[in-house]
Amino acid sequence: MPVYAAPLREYQFLYRSVLKLERYSNLPGFAEAPLDTIEQILDEGAKFTIGTLFPLNKVGDEHGCIWTPEGVKTPPGFRAAYTAMVEAGWPALGNDPEYGGQGLPNVVNLAFNEMVCSTNMAFGMYPGLTHGCYSAIHEGGSPEQKRMFLPKLSSGEWGGTMNLTEPHCGTDLGLLRTKAVPQADGSYKITGQKIWISGGDHDLADNIIHLVLARIEGAPQGVKGISLFIVPKFLVHADGSLGARNGAVCAGLEEKMGIHGNATCVMQYDDATGYLIGTANEGLKIMFVMMNEARLGVGLQGLAMSEIAYQNAVAFAKDRVQGRSLSGAKNPDGPADPIIVHPDVRRMLMDSRAFNEGARAFLMWTALYGDLYLRSPDEAIRQKALDYMGLMTPVLKAFLTGEGFRHISDGMQVHGGSGFTEHFPASQYLRDSRIAMIYEGTNGVQALDLVGRKLAAKGGRAIFTFFAELDECIAAHESDARMVPFTTALRESKAQMQEGAQWLMQNGMSNFDNAGAASHDFLQVFGYTALTYMWTLMAKAAFDGGLQDPFNDAKIKTGRYFIERMLPEAGAHLAKLKAGSESMMALSAEAF
Amino acid sequence: MPVYAAPLREYQFLYRSVLKLERYSNLPGFAEAPLDTIEQILDEGAKFTIGTLFPLNKVGDEHGCIWTPEGVKTPPGFRAAYTAMVEAGWPALGNDPEYGGQGLPNVVNLAFNEMVCSTNMAFGMYPGLTHGCYSAIHEGGSPEQKRMFLPKLSSGEWGGTMNLTEPHCGTDLGLLRTKAVPQADGSYKITGQKIWISGGDHDLADNIIHLVLARIEGAPQGVKGISLFIVPKFLVHADGSLGARNGAVCAGLEEKMGIHGNATCVMQYDDATGYLIGTANEGLKIMFVMMNEARLGVGLQGLAMSEIAYQNAVAFAKDRVQGRSLSGAKNPDGPADPIIVHPDVRRMLMDSRAFNEGARAFLMWTALYGDLYLRSPDEAIRQKALDYMGLMTPVLKAFLTGEGFRHISDGMQVHGGSGFTEHFPASQYLRDSRIAMIYEGTNGVQALDLVGRKLAAKGGRAIFTFFAELDECIAAHESDARMVPFTTALRESKAQMQEGAQWLMQNGMSNFDNAGAASHDFLQVFGYTALTYMWTLMAKAAFDGGLQDPFNDAKIKTGRYFIERMLPEAGAHLAKLKAGSESMMALSAEAF
Numbered sequence A, B: 001m002p003v004y005a006a007p008l009r010e011y012q013f014l015y016r017s018v019l020k021l022e023r024y025s026n027l028p029g030f031a032e033a034p035l036d037t038i039e040q041i042l043d044e045g046a047k048f049t050i051g052t053l054f055p056l057n058k059v060g061d062e063h064g065c066i067w068t069p070e071g072v073k074t075p076p077g078f079r080a081a082y083t084a085m086v087e088a089g090w091p092a093l094g095n096d097p098e099y100g101g102q103g104l105p106n107v108v109n110l111a112f113n114e115m116v117c118s119t120n121m122a123f124g125m126y127p128g129l130t131h132g133c134y135s136a137i138h139e140g141g142s143p144e145q146k147r148m149f150l151p152k153l154s155s156g157e158w159g160g161t162m163n164l165t166e167p168h169c170g171t172d173l174g175l176l177r178t179k180a181v182p183q184a185d186g187s188y189k190i191t192g193q194k195i196w197i198s199g200g201d202h203d204l205a206d207n208i209i210h211l212v213l214a215r216i217e218g219a220p221q222g223v224k225g226i227s228l229f230i231v232p233k234f235l236v237h238a239d240g241s242l243g244a245r246n247g248a249v250c251a252g253l254e255e256k257m258g259i260h261g262n263a264t265c266v267m268q269y270d271d272a273t274g275y276l277i278g279t280a281n282e283g284l285k286i287m288f289v290m291m292n293e294a295r296l297g298v299g300l301q302g303l304a305m306s307e308i309a310y311q312n313a314v315a316f317a318k319d320r321v322q323g324r325s326l327s328g329a330k331n332p333d334g335p336a337d338p339i340i341v342h343p344d345v346r347r348m349l350m351d352s353r354a355f356n357e358g359a360r361a362f363l364m365w366t367a368l369y370g371d372l373y374l375r376s377p378d379e380a381i382r383q384k385a386l387d388y389m390g391l392m393t394p395v396l397k398a399f400l401t402g403e404g405f406r407h408i409s410d411g412m413q414v415h416g417g418s419g420f421t422e423h424f425p426a427s428q429y430l431r432d433s434r435i436a437m438i439y440e441g442t443n444g445v446q447a448l449d450l451v452g453r454k455l456a457a458k459g460g461r462a463i464f465t466f467f468a469e470l471d472e473c474i475a476a477h478e479s480d481a482r483m484v485p486f487t488t489a490l491r492e493s494k495a496q497m498q499e500g501a502q503w504l505m506q507n508g509m510s511n512f513d514n515a516g517a518a519s520h521d522f523l524q525v526f527g528y529t530a531l532t533y534m535w536t537l538m539a540k541a542a543f544d545g546g547l548q549d550p551f552n553d554a555k556i557k558t559g560r561y562f563i564e565r566m567l568p569e570a571g572a573h574l575a576k577l578k579a580g581s582e583s584m585m586a587l588s589a590e591a592f
Helices: A008-018 A035-063 A078-087 A106-140 A143-155 A283-319 A343-375 A379-414 A426-437 A443-454 A457-477 A481-507 A512-545 A550-565 A568-578 B008-018 B035-063 B078-087 B106-140 B143-155 B283-319 B343-375 B379-414 B426-437 B443-454 B457-477 B481-507 B512-545 B550-565 B568-578
Strands: A066-068 A071-073 A158-163 A179-182 A188-198 A207-216 A227-232 A234-236 A242-245 A248-253 A264-277 B066-068 B071-073 B158-163 B179-182 B188-198 B207-216 B227-232 B234-236 B242-245 B248-253 B264-277
Touching: A008 A035, A008 A343, A008 A512, A008 A550, A035 A078, A035 A106, A035 A426, A066 A248, A071 A248, A078 A106, A106 A143, A106 A158, A106 A207, A106 A227, A106 A264, A106 A283, A106 A343, A106 A426, A143 A158, A143 A207, A143 A227, A158 A188, A158 A283, A188 A207, A188 A227, A188 A248, A207 A264, A207 A283, A227 A234, A227 A283, A283 A343, A283 A379, A283 A426, A343 A379, A343 A512, A343 A550, A343 B443, A343 B512, A379 A426, A379 A443, A379 A457, A379 A512, A379 B426, A426 B379, A426 B426, A443 A457, A443 A512, A443 B343, A457 A481, A457 A512, A481 A512, A481 A550, A481 A568, A512 A550, A512 A568, A512 B343, A568 B568, B008 B035, B008 B343, B008 B512, B008 B550, B035 B078, B035 B106, B035 B426, B066 B248, B071 B248, B078 B106, B106 B143, B106 B158, B106 B207, B106 B227, B106 B264, B106 B283, B106 B343, B106 B426, B143 B158, B143 B207, B143 B227, B158 B188, B158 B283, B188 B207, B188 B227, B188 B248, B207 B264, B207 B283, B227 B234, B227 B283, B283 B343, B283 B379, B283 B426, B343 B379, B343 B512, B343 B550, B379 B426, B379 B443, B379 B457, B379 B512, B443 B457, B443 B512, B457 B481, B457 B512, B481 B512, B481 B550, B481 B568, B512 B550, B512 B568
Parallel strands: A158 A207, A179 A207, B158 B207, B179 B207
Antiparallel strands: A066 A071, A179 A188, A188 A264, A207 A227, A227 A264, A234 A242, A248 A264, B066 B071, B179 B188, B188 B264, B207 B227, B227 B264, B234 B242, B248 B264
16 A cells, blocks of 8 residues: 655754744735644644545546546545645645645645645646636736636636647647637637646546637737637536536547546637636736746656655565564565665665655745735845746756656655556556656756846846845854865865856857757756755754754754765766766767 | 568668678678578568557557466467567577577677567567577577477577576676585475566466576575576476476566566575576576667667657657747647647657667677677687677667666657657656666666776776777767768767766776766767767768768768757766766665
């Protein structure tokens, strides 16, 4: 049986000792929910996800979704679980009170979402996309649109989707062809085919609100002629009641390697009634609100799946006896020692653990800036928050999913042959999580976003601010002898990241292929540096909390492991980066 | 549609220009088959595998194997393909002419096996295990056993299996419980349960010969009381005709993440008649003949799957148009450029290509030593060959499967969202190949075999010989200006490997956990050094062949890529290795 314990103590440590959320108790959202309350909420969240979603994870994998002419059927139990989730108010946790939300900070919502994803990633994508749809309409919708759609999207009574991809265009949205024809009443008729639409149809909610990118007849070619439309599955009367079925139908489901419990739909729009959001031809701006949120959410999936894979690998490694410890029997009365005694098993477990804890801190640290951007009255803080959100989002998306997948694969490896069978959950974790490196912009696209846009934005203001923050952290703690291993590592790691950034400035502008060639490796160096920073902050908090508490003691030991045995990867990435693009691009395309 | 072109030119290059097989034309096996003949054989092999096995790959994945009370049914088409393979004589390619084999060198057989695995890994495991069974009986069987079993195992008319694992014992064979009770006629009655038996039952062959590890009643506990038995599915009369059904039945099939076309069986032995091979209580020695062969075969799977994944990623990257080259449109008349123009796509393709070509050379170079061990009259060469086979086998198994999996995952990444759907083959390649890191001894077990046994064997003779060979290679070519990038990289890489080996000698003996903690990273450094050596040899051959030939030109460029953009990984592994075991083992098991 799969195991899962929600990382409640980790959240507590991050909230209280690392991020020190009590500093923000005067801000809206934080004010309404003191830390005690937040922790009670997450306690309940753990009970809900473990009690309701976790048992459905394998069910979803085995049954998958089924297409019928009447609509898509989700796996057995999904509808009841979804209803229970909506009734308990979970989807609205971080949403705007004006539309029925509970207004809690996103750092709280993200913690709940981690539990949702760890216990049932495929299920979690339904409310996840719905929330993205909520956010886009909240950002760009008219007052009337907000009034009509937000309350039910907030509560989860209605589902939401994002429709970008078409068969011939994924990353390159400029190629999209779905067309929108203006109608006399101000609405549009939308026609075209969209693919890979997560939750495009299902039986969980009474209505589904599709956000669809389309080109208004006569609009410019390329990305400058793309508009965003609300296309409800069922039209909505002015009183909120449901009207006619709209011409938006699921034409088929994709067969996929994983996340079988989530319906990945081919959506056919035939003269479907749609409502323009915001300004014509500026649809991408609003869609990017949704995309950026989704990218953080996908980074979270990398962490959440690595966490559940780790926990199950630990359980297996403690239970399975095989061979003897190299340093003498640890279970002399048994036929063999549990395999957790073997260094190479430890290596994989510690790699995962040190990554997970660092990644969670990085995600929460960034999410806090998202909260400060929305809630702080201080313009300087809001600007820094916006800069950081832009800079960190591609790193979180790509680093957490790419490295997370490595650790998920290690979780399978700890299981030996058992891991490859479907009797244990390792296979599903590996299969489910692999998509996270791909969707919401492949990790390569994230790396290009980082080096091509985010790094140089506003004269590099965001990254210079980050470097200064790292320097401050080093200066603040390097005189503390206990902290020296961490501050030393942070200084070296920051120097590597700076060297990479300088190389990019010197070589990436004159030859864009150099920037492209360096992008993945720079993102990796960034990720390792960010996690080193997190481990430095966590080490300080753990020392302050006192090592007599085994939790704090384990934090220090895990942080040391990260520095000694994981951070060396950054040096390899820097060396690769500095090799430039020449050997990468030397072969002609025909030579392949 | 999946694509595959057999790497025939690669074999030709390796045979003629790198390994220079004509040097061995006086040896048995080589003498009978000049290079022209070998190349014709592999041409035919390519036609057979592409024409017969490749179309069944997805069929096998989708249908899987089905358990029935009468026996296991393989996927549609498998039996006809198997029969065709046997009739064409492919399984016997490298086998002993005394038992109907064609006696060709293993370097030829391995090339054919690569094509089999690339086109249909799950199918290829049936003849693969059969060959292992053949080899073990060839090594340890009595003349009577050889006469009775080898001809039909050699031809593939009968299948073969290896039975090691029991539910409570995989790596730790000392725990095994299957018992063997001596009978008056010299045979034994075998009783016990074995799991994860590949090809344990199927409908491809008239009989299946199981090799079963069991403990003779009263034998010592642990690994010193394990014997090896031949347990045929159908007993065999003295005239070779089939007799009664033996008490060896498949009790069920595993559901697995991949290789669905291969039957992974729970085997139940109930008073099954078995025949002791070799000496009682010394069964592991003979089983290790089979295991070592199987480990090379699994390393080959890592390469073969990386190759097919690469080829399909290349085809997708040339076909899919999306975005524009950073250095200006490459397909200005089209709506976008093919994604192969993007550096980050190139990075993944070049990583795979440089790995595949290096890995293939490493495998063939090692396999040639296997041939020389069997065929050379020179005792010094035979001893070196045996040393090298022992030293290289764990590296080939673990490095080629572990790194291969990374590249297979990259092959999916190149596909973007398409890669996650089952419409493209990337998912099957990823799912199928993942087992290779696990079976025949997990990669962690390989690493421990390397540092705990192989490195120090005979005073480290094998590795010192290897180091001397690298030095000779450097000395021979460093005065050639064209070769300097390669000899410089080889010198540095060898120095890193030497430093790792010295660290192990100084720290691994006094604290075995240090050896265990360093094992994975040392194996990685070894793998990178071995591939650097291979790239040096290949570069020399390519320069000698002349860069006006695009094949040779691409070899040099790919080799440069390996050195500049992949070899830096070795430094990170060395740094991790030197961190020792302290932080890895610092947490108590209870703290997890």
